[in-house]
Amino acid sequence: MLPGTMPNIGAAGAASGNQNLYEVLQSLGLTTNLEMCVDFGVSDCYPGSGQTVSDLSGNGEDFWRGRYSTSESADPIFNGTAGDLSDGEYFEWDRTSSPWQCLELKSGTPAWVDNLHKNNAAWTALAWVYPHSSASGSRCVMGVGLAGDSTHRGVMFRMDPSNFLRLTVARGTSGSWAKTETSTLAITENAWQLVAISLDEAAGASGSFFQINDDAEDTFNGSYSSPSSSGASHALQLGADDQEYAMDNGDRMAAAAILSTALTSANIDAIFNATKGRFGVT
Template identity: 30%
Template sequence: MIPFVNPQPLYLLRRKVVDLVRDAGLISSLQMCFDPGDRFSYPGSGQTFFDVSGNGYQMTLGTLATPSTDDPTFNGRADGQSSGEFFSFDGGDILQLTANDTFVQSLHKLGASFTFLVIAAGFTAGSEGVLLNTKGGARNSVQVGTNIYKTTANFLASIVGGVSGGALEVGTVQTVAATGTQMLAVGRQLISTTNRVTDFYINGVWESKVDTASATLSTSGATAAMTYGVAGDGGSKVPAGHALSALTMFNRRLTQAELDALRTSFKRRWPSI
């Protein structure tokens, strides 16, 4: 006789980010997945933060393969799969991709389509801490690639490098709180030099904007290391007090319904988002 097994507890125990994405039906669009609570992504020690999407990306803690002062600090326990696993930043830390492939190089070129999503907390009020940048430099630099950050007005914003200081889009209805865990997502589609679509999403609040102002996009930063931590105000590190619980990227713009499905799935690990 085969014993009865209730599948619900097994479902609830699967809280790795890659599993949560799979349960939301979006695994085929997942390009990168970095999860501090998954031992296959971060074993609890060492300098390498592994992508578990299946696409083989790697990030280093800091800029060196050996421990240094720009390394974020791991919190929690290896394979904890809870809200207690995250990287914390003291104002001098950074994460850096070890190599850019064709997808990463295309992020700020015409034809790009992607959604960048993080579970993060601890935004300093009024700060402009960048969440993604494919090139170093201040937000008004033509060298900048694609970055996502919190404006001084506390809204989510995104910039694509251009010859006239960048093509900037700023959300207007969702506020990035200074504290508390948040699901932050920005979707982008660079259709032409006069047609750029940006979607903003914070904890269930969604907004889409279309920018038709002419801008020649910069491609000069394509091979520069993609980093988590080059500040939009010209600084070079993640602001102090920041905590990163998950970093994911999808290879297309996700719809509002798809982001809602992800949020429902992610709530099994981060109930407050």
């Protein structure tokens, strides 16, 4: 979708009685710093086939299904009926071999992506995910720059092998990171849930947090240690961090958004409450 082009997203919501993620962010007044938004239940985001997953934000930050314009083993599998906007529309991962499946940002590392790992970073990433019990490793929700390797530059938001949310910020220094943080909040396997991280690098103690659904946020100090001022090492990916980490076998993702601002816990609560009905979550 071309930058500045607003998608026709009302029909699916009207038919199902559900609002898609972009409509929710819009209704809550949270689109000012929205960089990208995808909702796979919207046919203008993904029509059920093809290699392009279109950004709903109007910024033109479209993704490849996989890493390229041609089909390959790194393409996650679409499930459902395009435009139905239910809990049955999602991409599913099948982590059986490298390269790991992902959705890769076509523009690679635009300025807002490059800024995620830098000094004074402020951002929020959130996604509706369904972690499957067959998974055995870390599940990457969003990765930039191969951040699982300290010699690269970027950030990674993932669910670790113990099912806790985790942040890693790489600064291009072998053996050390600008930031690592593990939440005390654990995901629930075989269930839909909204996972989120809100980071304000300059806010100090308790200025950043992890959150699952509308549970009480798990706060932490988001300050980076000697972050790099150089750009990210690799493109933004949803569901993977290139070949370091990825969503695992049977894991699903239905919608995701990234904003260049640190949302509040109340903002996350409102997003959850406006979208939970679609996923059968109370």
